[in-house]
Amino acid sequence: MKTFNVKLVSALAMALLLAACKSTPMTKPTVEDKSVGKDSSSTTTGATTGSADDGSGVKEVNLDNGANADDAGNPLKDPNNILSKRHVYFAFDSDAVNAEFRPLIEAHAKYLLANKGAKVILQGNTDERGTREYNLALGQRRSVAVKKSLNALGVQDGQIETVSYGEEKTQGCADETCFAKDRRTDIVYEGE
């Protein structure tokens, strides 16, 4: 503490000394003009939206689009048809397709082979642990695993797209039973 005081005193003394040395009067401040933005001195015209101008110039884009298709008589939407089952679940840190999902995958393979115009998007998902982009990559592995099962049953790549939602569709879980429901591949038909 003593050394600190000594230092402080000498520093202050030095500062005062230097201040005293400085002969320039301080009554004439140097003031620079730094107007904000290019349009600050002239009135901005051509504003197209009704929103208040806060100077940020930030505009909103809304992405909501069209209505849903009619579901009546669609085997893919019939709750009694296995084709309405769309989830393939995975174990922790795994992309191996469990045997219990074999009938479901076979039914979708059969449908795709019979309806060559149909296309599926396989959406891989993870639980929420980990970072978003890394989970997006992990979810992709699960969609590719289901694609390979469909390929093995004769479905061509042209009818399949593999994508991932990563952790974006999680339910906000706090325990393992719940996390297990997040680790899955969803089968979505194009246009749904």
Place this chain on the structure above:
Amino acid sequence: MRLSEYKAMKLPVSTFLGALKLALSLVTFFTLSLAHAALEIEISGGSAQQVPIAIVPFAQNDTISKIIEADLKRSGMFRVLETGGVASRPNEIAQIKFAEWTALQAQAMAVGSVEPIAGGKLKVTYQLADVLKQSQLTGGQYTIAPSQLRITAHKIADAIYQKLTGESGIYASRIAYINKSAGRYTLQVADADGENARTMVSSKEPIISPAWSPEGNRIAYVSFEKKKPIVYVQSLSGQRNVVASFKGNNSAPAWSPDGNQLAIVLTHAANSQIYTINADGSGLKQVTKSSAIDTEPTWSNDGQWIYFSSDRGGRPQIYKVSSSGGSPQRVSFEGAYNVSPRFSPDGKSLAMIRNDGGRFRVALQDLATGQVQLLSEGNQDESPSFAPNGRVILYATRSGNRGALAAVSADGRVKQRLKDSGGDIREPAWGPLIK
């Protein structure tokens, strides 16, 4: 004379540092709650170099001086003095009775005024004085529209910050983040103090991975509006372009330092790999070729390297590869799981997310020594993003069952938490200084 002037200002500050180091257990803690604040900011801890400063309420309109005061407090670099007990209210240096301010132990003080002028404009004038030397350190004058009061205050705060710390400021900048609220996703842009939040994109489907262009006039992001991840670039004025919409995933956009290209991650029909593409969607080139996950690209400041996370060695670690392709080299060695690399503005260190025994935390690796410091204390911390001057790292954390923003100084001393009034906030990205 110039050098000794510099010393005169710096010496008392560095001795103050000694005192603060000794008294570090006496952690300062205060809460700032601004009127109409979108994000409430709590600060704990303090820098070792807090300069005692007085901000005198500006004549005619004290909004600006209040914002300057809040910015300087939040930086952790200043001890903002209570001016209520001082009788005089100078608004230019010529009016200052220095004895009053020396008594308050102010080392620096700011005075100024806001004057309405013709055409509904305002003339904002400020001066920063050295109380010991009784002289001006810096000053400025701005002619602005009333809507530019906040940004002007941030610019003045940055000028004061720069003059007194020798480093560039951070408050005349913006942050972008994703807000999930009532089942909707919005990409929002706010001032660096969390005020003035504006929605840039709004969707029922997820929006992730916002990334500022180096000039700060565009944001690249990933939207799931077409039921799959697609990379878009959108200007702040609302012009929106698809950059990458290939088969499979299109994600993790990262701007090259010159703003001409983006590193992105594509899957086509298989695993995640890194590509570069021009910002207009042309000129796609594959950078990594592996059977592993390669994702979360980020460019070195010279544009020569792309750093990324990969599980090519089993567990995810940080690697680097030449931005024109080639053989990657491992960068992170400490810890079993490291992802989300982000370069500091000076290029000397790399922020990342470390999985530390099930806790995801912000870590900072010194690239010269390889030394790593854990900076954050959450369990699910993500998305580290440096302030333009590298002093502060903004990141996403969990508060209750919701996402919130937090910040930590790069030396780990000052911690801040930004709480939103509602919604689930994630993926902050700190933009460059507004020119």
